[in-house]
Structure formats: C-alpha cells, structure tokens
Amino acid sequence: xxxxxxxxxxxxxxxxxLNGFDAFIAxxxxxxxxxxxxxxxxxxxxxxxxxxxxxxxxxxxxSCLFGALLIRLSPWIALPSLALTALRYFFLxxxxxxxxxxxxxxxxxxEPIETKKTYDRIKRVLDIVLGVTILxxxxxxxxxxxxxxxxxxxxxxxxxxxxxxKDCREFEMYKFRTFETKAGKDRxxxxxxxxxxxxxxxxxxxxxxxxGDMSLVGPRPELPSFHSLGMENIPDYPLRLLVxxxxxxxxxxxxxxxxxxxxYKVKTAYDLYYVKNRSLMLDFRCLLKTxxxxxxxxxxxxG
Numbered sequence: 001x002x003x004x005x006x007x008x009x010x011x012x013x014x015x016x017x018l019n020g021f022d023a024f025i026a027x028x029x030x031x032x033x034x035x036x037x038x039x040x041x042x043x044x045x046x047x048x049x050x051x052x053x054x055x056x057x058x059x060x061x062x063s064c065l066f067g068a069l070l071i072r073l074s075p076w077i078a079l080p081s082l083a084l085t086a087l088r089y090f091f092l093x094x095x096x097x098x099x100x101x102x103x104x105x106x107x108x109x110x111e112p113i114e115t116k117k118t119y120d121r122i123k124r125v126l127d128i129v130l131g132v133t134i135l136x137x138x139x140x141x142x143x144x145x146x147x148x149x150x151x152x153x154x155x156x157x158x159x160x161x162x163x164x165x166k167d168c169r170e171f172e173m174y175k176f177r178t179f180e181t182k183a184g185k186d187r188x189x190x191x192x193x194x195x196x197x198x199x200x201x202x203x204x205x206x207x208x209x210x211x212g213d214m215s216l217v218g219p220r221p222e223l224p225s226f227h228s229l230g231m232e233n234i235p236d237y238p239l240r241l242l243v244x245x246x247x248x249x250x251x252x253x254x255x256x257x258x259x260x261x262x263x264y265k266v267k268t269a270y271d272l273y274y275v276k277n278r279s280l281m282l283d284f285r286c287l288l289k290t291x292x293x294x295x296x297x298x299x300x301x302x303g
Contacts, residue, residue: 005041006032008087012080023074030066031081034059037288038295040088043100044254051296052093058295059085105254106269107276113239119279126280127216131209142203145176145195153180153189158204163221166244171213173221174204197301199294205247217283218246219271230268233261240271243278248290250274250282256300 009031016027035041038055045051059081067078135142149157160172178192178201188196195201208214214221219240222230230237246252251270258264274282 002041002043006035008084009035009080012083016074016076016080019074019076023077026070026073027077027080030063030070030077031084033288034062034066034081035084037291038062039289039292040084044102044105046093046096047100050299052089054296054299055292056085056089057299058291059088061295062291102254105250105273106266107272108269110236111276113242113276116278122280123215123283124212127209127212130216131206135206135210138203138206141200145191145200145203149176149189149191152191153177162224163245164224164227164241165213165221166241168227168241170224171208171221173213174207176201176204197294197298199297202247209247213244215244215246216248217286218244218249219274220249220252221245226264229261230264234265234268236272237268239275240268243275246286248286248293250286253286253289253293
C-alpha cells in the first residue's frame with residue numbers, strides 16, 4: 001500500500017511537463033526522494049503526530065533547498081513537493097488513524113545470523129569512498145566549525161571518547177567538543193546548541209569510518225558503561241557486536257535516544273534486526289532516511 005501513494009508524486013509532477021521533460025523528471029525525482037527520505041507514506045509516520053510534523057518540516061526544508069538548486073531548470077520544481085507536503089499533513093494524516101506495529105522493525109526471537117564476507121568487503125570500499133567524499137564536501141563546514149569553536153570557547157576543539165566496536169574492541173571515537181566546565185558543572189556551549197540537534201558534532205567520526213573503526217551504517221558504538229549494562233542484562237546483546245558500529249543505522253532512524261534498561265532492550269532489538277538483515281539496500285535506506293531522524297530530533301529538542 002505504501003508504494004501506491006507514490007502515484008500522488010507522479011500526478012502532481014505531471015504539470016511540469018509544460019516546462020519540458022527535464023523539468024518533469026527533476027520535479028518527480030525531488031518528490032519521490034523527499035517522500036521516501038521523510039517517510040511521508042509510512043505507517044510509522046501516519047501513527048505518530050510528532051513524526052508527521054517532523055516529516056512535514058523536513059519536506060518543506062528539502063523542497064526549498066532543491067527548488068533553489070534547480071531554479072535554472074524551472075522556477076516551479078519545488079511546487080509539486082510542497083503541494084504533496086500540504087496534502088499529506090492537512091488531509092492524509094488527518095483522515096487516517098493508522099496504527100503501526102513497530103515490532104515489524106525489530107528482531108524479537110533469536111534467529112541464526114549469517115556471515116556476509118562479500119557484503120563486508122564491498123561495504124568497506126564504499127565506506128572509504130563515501131567517507132572521503134563526505135570529508136571533502138563538508139570540509140568548509142568543518143573548517144568554519146573549528147574556527148567558531150576556537151573563537152567562542154577555546155580549545156580543545158575535538159574530544160575523544162572510548163567506545164566499544166566490533167568484536168568488543170575498544171576505540172577512540174572523535175567528536176566536536178560541545179560542553180565546557182564552569183563552576184564545576186558541565187554546560188553545553190553556544191556552538192553546541194547548534195551542532196548537537198543537527199548531529200553535526202558527529203562529523204569528525206568520518207575519520208573513524210575511513211580508519212575502519214566504524215562504518216557509515218550500523219549500531220551506534222556504546223560507551224563502556226552501557227556496553228557492560230547490555231552484556232549483563234540483554235541475552236542477545238553480543239550479536240550486535242558482529243558488525244562495525246555506524247554513524248547512522250536502523251535503530252537510530254526508527255527509535256529514540258535511550259535512557260533506561262527497558263528502552264535499551266528495545267533499541268537492541270532494532271540493532272539485531274539490522275544485523276540479521278544487513279544488506280547494501282538496507283544501508284541505502286538507512287542513509288536516505290537519516291534526515292528524517294534529524295528533523296524529528298530537532299522537533300523534540302524544541303518541545
């Protein structure tokens with residue numbers, strides 16, 4: 001049923017044929033990309049008002065961004081995706097009262113997990129290629145962040161945290177420093193208030209990906225304390241350590257930040273689903289849907 005909704009994308013992009021076939025293809029591509037990455041037609045969004053708002057907010061932002069980038073092709077490129085966003089938010093989400101069983105996205109029962117050596121080799125190559133590409137593309141952002149951090153709160157600009165990776169190996173994970181100590185208390189810096197909701201404080205982890213400590217997609221690397229908690233209280237927790245931890249992943253795009261043991265058990269079930277079903281296609285889906293998770297985090301932080 002989810003896929004049938006994409007006929008709406010096609011129908012609203014059709015008028016762009018008046019501006020030429022190239023404009024139509026661009027508008028359709030923008031519509032489909034935004035609908036997919038913002039999870040506009042998924043049950044997980046239909047069933048949750050917060051996710052509806054995050055999807056709609058992200059859709060508007062991405063529509064405006066693509067509209068500005070493709071304005072030379074046609075000034076109306078963003079119009080179909082903006083119309084779709086309004087249609088979903090004001091009509092489809094209001095008319096539908098769909099419930100969603102999130103257990104479909106988890107691995108609840110113990111199942112055998114296969115080794116996938118060919119997949120692992122291809123993924124490692126892609127991690128290096130994409131990691132270097134992201135490092136180059138975001139080089140100006142990293143440079144501006146470093147300069148701003150030095151000016152606003154001094155050094156160090158980066159911090160290293162001990163995390164647990166594949167096969168229980170400990171490694172140093174890099175992040176931008178977003179806290180400072182004043183009067184014996186840790187306080188978030190002004191720059192940190194901007195970086196953290198957008199997850200830009202995690203950009204230095206691209207170095208971890210290139211080095212091989214992490215991957216672009218996988219379970220999040222845990223602090224040693226959380227790792228011990230999982231090992232002691234979650235029977236299948238060690239299975240999530242069969243793969244490299246990731247910058248984004250299945251649990252990150254589908255579940256919230258965990259604070260209790262019960263929530264951590266649920267998060268581990270999402271991680272195990274990824275480990276069981278890992279593939280390049282699932283990795284691609286995680287990457288494309290990460291912006292939705294960022295907008296949802298932004299919305300909840302403002303709330």
